[in-house]
Amino acid sequence: MRSLRILLASASPRRRALLESLGHRVLVQAVSIDESERPAEGASAYVERIVGMKLAAALDRAALLEPGSWDALCVADTVVALDGEILHKPTDANDGRRMLETLSGRTHVVTTRFAIANPARVEHVESVPTRVVFRALEPDEIEAYVASGEGEDKAGGYAIQGGAASFVSRIEGSYGAVVGLPLAEVSVALRRLVT
Numbered sequence: 001m002r003s004l005r006i007l008l009a010s011a012s013p014r015r016r017a018l019l020e021s022l023g024h025r026v027l028v029q030a031v032s033i034d035e036s037e038r039p040a041e042g043a044s045a046y047v048e049r050i051v052g053m054k055l056a057a058a059l060d061r062a063a064l065l066e067p068g069s070w071d072a073l074c075v076a077d078t079v080v081a082l083d084g085e086i087l088h089k090p091t092d093a094n095d096g097r098r099m100l101e102t103l104s105g106r107t108h109v110v111t112t113r114f115a116i117a118n119p120a121r122v123e124h125v126e127s128v129p130t131r132v133v134f135r136a137l138e139p140d141e142i143e144a145y146v147a148s149g150e151g152e153d154k155a156g157g158y159a160i161q162g163g164a165a166s167f168v169s170r171i172e173g174s175y176g177a178v179v180g181l182p183l184a185e186v187s188v189a190l191r192r193l194v195t
Helices: 013-021 043-062 094-102 141-149 161-169 177-180 185-194
Strands: 005-010 026-027 070-082 109-119 124-133 168-172
Touching: 005 013, 005 043, 013 070, 013 177, 043 070, 043 109, 043 124, 043 161, 070 185, 094 124, 094 141, 109 177, 109 185, 124 177, 141 161, 161 168
Parallel strands: 005 026, 005 070
Antiparallel strands: 070 109, 109 124, 124 168
16 A cells, blocks of 8 residues: 555544554644533443544544645544443543552453545544453552553553553453554555545
8 A cells, every 4th residue: 555645633642653654644633622521421422422523623624725735534532441431531640540440450441433534525434442451450550650650641541552561461452442543444444545
């Protein structure tokens, strides 16, 4: 597949790096929307709504760009859920500690939903869920991880590609989806819409 010019509607350095690892040129065009959770909204409904809002906003911005200046648009959002509770980015160290204590020794689901669109506004939208199993964590491990600050801006309060990799005993699904973008599914969508 040829190298594409991809507008990434996300400020996530992880998503950018993942797309660049496929050999594409990534132009960051982050969009800002209200990502507040609605009452009684489940993880699937939440991530579907957020990605839909991001896609609409990103397509509106892309329409203002010079025609022919991009090949594909990509938006994504990742949600971490345990027993029906969405674990957003921690609000502070105590919240991050609570999340890790809750995840310790348990299985949770990380779902990344992404949307790809071409300049003709043909869209592909898909959710990729992955089960992540944490081993039992010791209190000093949790404290050290929270003190590192690595999980401060991550859904669920941890980064599987960082120090929290040692917390994960196994995953069932897409590693990329846990990081923030499922590359296998994104690659297939790009081939269908852009080649």
